[in-house]
Amino acid sequence: MTPPVFAHGNLRLYVLSLLADSPRHGYELIQALSERFGGTYSPSAGTIYPRLSKLEEEGLVTKASDGRKTVYAITDAGRAELASRESELGAIEDEVTDSVRRLADEVRAGxxxxxxxxxxxxxxxxxxxxxxxxxxxxxxxxxxxxxxxxxxxxxxxxxxxxxxxxxxxxxxxxxLSDAVVAELRQELAQVRANILDRLT
Amino acid sequence: MTPPVFAHGNLRLYVLSLLADSPRHGYELIQALSERFGGTYSPSAGTIYPRLSKLEEEGLVTKASDGRKTVYAITDAGRAELASRESELGAIEDEVTDSVRRLADEVRAGxxxxxxxxxxxxxxxxxxxxxxxxxxxxxxxxxxxxxxxxxxxxxxxxxxxxxxxxxxxxxxxxxLSDAVVAELRQELAQVRANILDRLT
DNA sequence: GATCAACTCGCGATATATCGTGTTTATGGA
DNA sequence: TCCATAAACACGATATATCGCGAGTTGATC
Known part of the structure; x- marks a missing residue:
């Protein structure tokens, strides 16, 4: 139904860029992504964990167990990959912001x-x-x-x-002019007053 | 913020009654509850699993691993407990329906x-x-x-x-009389017409 | 009988992992 | 060069488990 927020391969790169800032565990990445996009986009666990497994398999991150948590850290190979594609990163953020806004609109129509x-x-x-x-x-x-x-x-x-x-x-x-918005506000107030009068 | 949907001890009893119908695993119970209340109330995993653990500890249900799943079944002691409190069950469903409706109202105000x-x-x-x-x-x-x-x-x-x-x-x-509803409908239509006139 | 400390409970938040579906991308042979 | 088809990918759904807060319940002590 709804198209993916991240285009093919973009989440991989974005996750890598987040791990470049500091090591994090999976849930922390979900929160970090959610925060970056104002809480409108929250990747599901089913999106993050397979990506992390793959990145580890490729040797771009390392996995380390810490009690209940599993901390992932970027490797030198990961940093190299990130450096070689740095130019893509900026565009990705804009794309995500746009598609998230479209998503929010659909939901809000609700x-x-x-x-x-x-x-x-x-x-x-x-x-x-x-x-x-x-x-x-x-x-x-x-x-x-x-x-x-x-x-x-x-x-x-x-x-x-x-x-x-x-x-x-x-x-x-x-x-859309402010005047129209003001008019709308006034008319709505009038409707409410009319209905309240009619009650009881 | 929002009050609990199930009152103290009621979820325990309700879960037991679901397991009396047939053995289920945790996720299945979440779905069953959600279905019973029209999708408006979905207990979280953090609500179901501690309850199941407690019930097992008390000997009212048994736990059995089945691959990725963990199937819970009611015991004789569980059936006894259920029988001795059968009268409470009917009231619980009504209470939950009510509190769910209240909850939905708050959300819908959104x-x-x-x-x-x-x-x-x-x-x-x-x-x-x-x-x-x-x-x-x-x-x-x-x-x-x-x-x-x-x-x-x-x-x-x-x-x-x-x-x-x-x-x-x-x-x-x-x-609330139908006349008021009709009046509201008419006034809203009028507001829309007014605003549409003002546009472009 | 009042009260208050200990316990129980419902629940969102935290935390992880896999599976199946539908797309997109890459690849290799015709 | 074209295109089929395999691989990779994003994602919701499935699945489980713990932690801590706040509210409710109970029992003990005065």
Whole structure:
């Protein structure tokens, strides 16, 4: 589904550059990478450990056990490899930053969030059914109210997503002025006031 | 920060009940729990494995290695314990469903999402600064535009969160009528139309 | 009966390792 | 030179285990 953040061979080089600063263990590398990219990209263990094994196999790093941890350090051969490809390193960081931003955008659009509470409801309904419970949708008035709340939530979510898309494409086309943002803010405040009036 | 999903001692009992159905290994238990609660609650490994160790220590389950896996099975003593507390089990499922829903609400409010792209930008700015790059905030017009987009996103997020809170507490107090939801929907559509008019 | 110290528990964070899938790159023969 | 196919790679999923914090429970002592 989602494309890799690091292009072919780039993670290898980047990990090597991190080990050039100081020896680290696997988990520390994951954290270091996460920190470098603002917490938006966190390589999984399944990405880091095979890379470290390979680097060791190639003789570019050494492995040393330290209690629960396994510390990896760069070798001279590793430093040589790094030096010979130093020019690539700068470009890699920019590429990763870009692809991470794209990734964050997709996540943020997040239809998946709305799905969550629905799934929880389904699971609970299924459980109730398996036991002998009524589970009829018109049993308590609270249930209808909850349904209304969920409806409202979906509406709010859809609205937010649409506005996001609208504003993003506008920004890409011709820039987005602060005035529009201010107007949006004001109108949203007005909607909230209107709804609050209508309540109770 | 967030309260535990399972109350004191409840996870222990629930795990035991899952093992009463069939023997499983640790990871399988995590998946089974996740499935039961619609994917909204996934106990971490740090929750499951200590529990399994304790249960084994108490003689309520047995451990058996099977290649990469470690299969746990319930013992007679385990079944006895389970039988003597069967009445508690039903209540536990309901409690968990409730607390999971509350948890999902907090996550869905998600200010954290908006923070992510901000952190990515900060990280990239920091990196640019460390090299010799300009990185002045008025270099490209796209940067200001992006800032405006993010501002708008934050405003949208805040609005959604506030409305959610408003509507939820109203629903709890005196129920939420479909009329209000309809009104909200209409007003949101109006806001979108207004903003679209103002663009380009 | 109150209280407070010791213990238990749920849980995220820390730590490591392998497997399977889908891509990308390299290579070697036609 | 082209292209098939093997090798390398990034990555999520699978799998296990420990540590330390904070909150809850229990029992002992006053």
């Amino acid at each position: 239809v998946n969030e709305a799905m969550r509470s629905l799934r929880a409801d389904l699971a609970s309904a299924a459980r109730d059914a398996k036991r002998g419970r009524p589970s009829n949708s018109h049993s308590t008035p609270r249930q209808d109210s909850n349904a209304a709340v969920r409806e409202a939530e979906v509406a709010l979510n859809d609205f937010r997503q649409q506005m996001r898309t609208d504003l993003r494409s506008q920004a890409a086309r011709a820039g | 200010v954290n999402e908006a923070m992510r792209s901000l952190r990515a930008d900060l990280a990239s700015a920091a990196r640019d600064a460390k090299r010799g790059r300009p990185s002045n905030s008025h270099s490209t017009p796209r940067q200001d535009s992006n800032a405006a987009v993010r501002e708008a996103e934050v405003a949208l997020n805040d609005f959604r969160q506030q409305m959610r809170t408003d509507l939820r507490s109203q629903a709890a107090r005196a129920g």
